[in-house]
Amino acid sequence: MKYRYKLSLLKKIFKDKKKESKKFSYPLLTDGYSSSDLQEASKILLSERITMSKMTKKFEKFFANKIGARYALMVNSGSSANLLATFCLLNPYKKNRLKKGDECLVPALCWSTSLWPIVQAGLKPIFVDVNINTFTIDFETIKKSVTKKTKAVMLLNVLGNCSEMEKIKNFLRKKKIFLIEDTCEALGSKYKNKYLGTFGDFGTYSFYYSHQITSGEGGMIVCKSKKDYEILKSLRAHGWDRELNKKNSKGFNFVNEGFNLRPLDLTAAIGLNQFKRLNFLKKIRSKNRNKIIKSLISSKKWSNQYLFFEPQKYLEPSWFGFPLMLNNKNKKNKIKLLNYLNKKKIETRPIISGNFANQPAIKKYNIKFKKNELKNSQEIEDRGFFIGLPTKILDKVEINKITNLLLNVNNL
Numbered sequence: 577m578k579y580r581y582k583l584s585l586l587k588k589i590f591k592d593k594k595k596e597s598k599k600f601s602y603p604l605l606t607d608g609y610s611s612s613d614l615q616e617a618s619k620i621l622l623s624e625r626i627t628m629s630k631m632t633k634k635f636e637k638f639f640a641n642k643i644g645a646r647y648a649l650m651v652n653s654g655s656s657a658n659l660l661a662t663f664c665l666l667n668p669y670k671k672n673r674l675k676k677g678d679e680c681l682v683p684a685l686c687w688s689t690s691l692w693p694i695v696q697a698g699l700k701p702i703f704v705d706v707n708i709n710t711f712t713i714d715f716e717t718i719k720k721s722v723t724k725k726t727k728a729v730m731l732l733n734v735l736g737n738c739s740e741m742e743k744i745k746n747f748l749r750k751k752k753i754f755l756i757e758d759t760c761e762a763l764g765s766k767y768k769n770k771y772l773g774t775f776g777d778f779g780t781y782s783f784y785y786s787h788q789i790t791s792g793e794g795g796m797i798v799c800k801s802k803k804d805y806e807i808l809k810s811l812r813a814h815g816w817d818r819e820l821n822k823k824n825s826k827g828f829n830f831v832n833e834g835f836n837l838r839p840l841d842l843t844a845a846i847g848l849n850q851f852k853r854l855n856f857l858k859k860i861r862s863k864n865r866n867k868i869i870k871s872l873i874s875s876k877k878w879s880n881q882y883l884f885f886e887p888q889k890y891l892e893p894s895w896f897g898f899p900l901m902l903n904n905k906n907k908k909n910k911i912k913l914l915n916y917l918n919k920k921k922i923e924t925r926p927i928i929s930g931n932f933a934n935q936p937a938i939k940k941y942n943i944k945f946k947k948n949e950l951k952n953s954q955e956i957e958d959r960g961f962f963i964g965l966p967t968k969i970l971d972k973v974e975i976n977k978i979t980n981l982l983l984n985v986n987n988l
């Protein structure tokens with residue numbers, strides 16, 4: 577009875593929230609959680625089995641099946657998934673493991689925790705430039721950048737987009753170079769009908785705020801071999817063998833180095849519930865994206881102020897946000913434009929975090945790079961930004977408002 581009462585109270589709070597002010601605002605994320613997400617989470621809370629119980633396993637199994645991965649392991653964030661993948665490459669249980677100082681290519685247009693696990697694990701990161709249209713490292717650049725010292729590639733599938741995955745995978749496999757696919761921004765995108773994240777030796781996903789699905793915090797890592805799966809499992813929790821189903825495990829048997837990167841059943845419940853709606857969310861985001869583009873380019877005020885992000889050939893995208901690149905003429909107005917949009921309640925943010933080689937931590941950690949080899953990443957930082965793509969269909973009034981505000985860039 578008490579349980580039912582709490583659930584009905586929750587439904588009411590959710591309804592009231594929906595009735596809140598209708599004033600225009602266009603944040604990066606709207607309607608992050610449905611009432612059924614909150615109900616699933618409440619069931620876990622009320623059961624008091626909040627961490628790493630049946631729900632986490634259920635989500636992992638469902639996720640692996642749907643994505644077409646052999647193994648999936650849930651963690652507390654996409655960053656943790658990257659950390660585990662990278663540490664796994666050097667683990668003493670891994671065959672042909674890497675050694676400290678081996679080189680790993682990483683795009684300069686990257687996220688902080690795509691890069692730092694490489695450094696933390698003792699590998700040497702080598703910044704590589706990205707393609708100006710797709711924001712990812714393309715096949716030709718990988719081919720050119722690989723040397724005898726390259727032992728791994730951290731490839732980012734940016735904002736739902738990707739590179740020529742098949743060519744890259746085959747090329748790296750021949751060279752015995754490990755591939756980690758940071759798919760934290762591309763859950764649900766398919767290249768040649770295969771889900772992104774399943775091309776590499778490891779694929780990592782994030783369920784953080786405003787990503788394709790969100791459980792608040794949360795992440796998943798997928799891999800192809802049982803050995804890697806077991807290494808990841810022990811690294812995830814203290815280095816013990818408790819989750820490895822070993823018959824003679826004493827429970828407190830520490831067989832590996834370890835972290836504690838375990839997720840909550842609470843976030844697994846929200847994650848699984850949202851994951852079941854992924855195709856629906858994907859369709860709506862795609863419709864909204866098409867609507868905004870159509871409205872911009874058919875406006876009388878349109879004079880090619882923006883370039884749009886190009887989906888890779890053979891990609892079935894699962895968009896994350898709506899990136900825009902200012903044309904050369906308007907590039908100098910970027911800061912003014914962002915201030916203007918934010919004042920008018922359109923929330924904006926950089927594309928990933930721009931050219932990461934510019935960040936103060938790079939100097940502090942003495943990471944070397946050649947500035948003139950990262951021109952596209954710099955262009956994307958100078959000209960690009962992104963706005964949200966909501967999971968409800970935008971109406972005409974909202975589309976007109978967004979179009980007009982964006983096209984005011986000429987009048988600032």
Ligand SMILES: Cc1ncc(COP(=O)(O)O)c(C=O)c1O
Binds near residue numbers: 655732761
């Ligand atoms: C490309 C990329 N990798 C990794 C992460 C880290 O994910 P999380 O925030 O879940 O730690 C992010 C976060 O937004 C990201 O964009």
